[in-house]
Amino acid sequence: MTGWIRIMGMQFQARHGALPYEQERPQPFAVDIEVETDFSRAVESDQVGDTVDYGRLYAVAARVMAGPPVRLLEALAGRMAGEVLALDGVERVVVRIRKQAPPLPGPVAYSEVEVSRHA
Template sequence: MILKSSYIYIKGVRFHAYIGVGDLEREVGNDYLIDLRLQYPIEKAMQSDDVEDTLSYAEVFELLKAIMKRPAKLLENVAGNIVDELTEAFPKIEGIDLKLTKLNPPMGADCDGAGVELHLINDKTQ
């Protein structure tokens, strides 16, 4: 068998953060959900059983946690910071699928959430 692609993912990570256009959202905060899938070469780790040969999702989580602590106005800005900082910290990342959802958006709608979704390819690894 030939490994064509491999991914590390973190699904359904919840944060309370201070993101929003309105002052109240940046004061009170809201709940957010992140789904993240990182295309990453894990073939060596499949053989070695050594965490040094893969991408630690614990390290990825710590990066997400640090970014989500920073107040911002737009989800787009936060999503951009996530992908920029992930690719800087882990240059072997080949692609990123990110979904950032605000769980209780202040728009008067009965919905599960609203947010942004990004799909990126790291042209430096392709």
């Protein structure tokens, strides 16, 4: 039995972007991580060790966001997806990263990239 685990709207201040000032000052980002995994053992056992640990998903997001600055959200999301996919039990991952104050000529709610990878 497969299912999805979603951690949505994680909030981070980080220094990523193509413009020099974006890598000098922290900016607001939001991250969503969705993983497809086999729920069979967890459904029967009701044990955290038999599923993907939500805390580990958050830890990956926090580590990647706090890591060395990158210019492109695509690179950031790809790095995060690769680390999540390496976790035990993850069969597929979808990562969305939103830059909540993108440097555009007019007001926008956010810019976003989405990356998906599978085992």
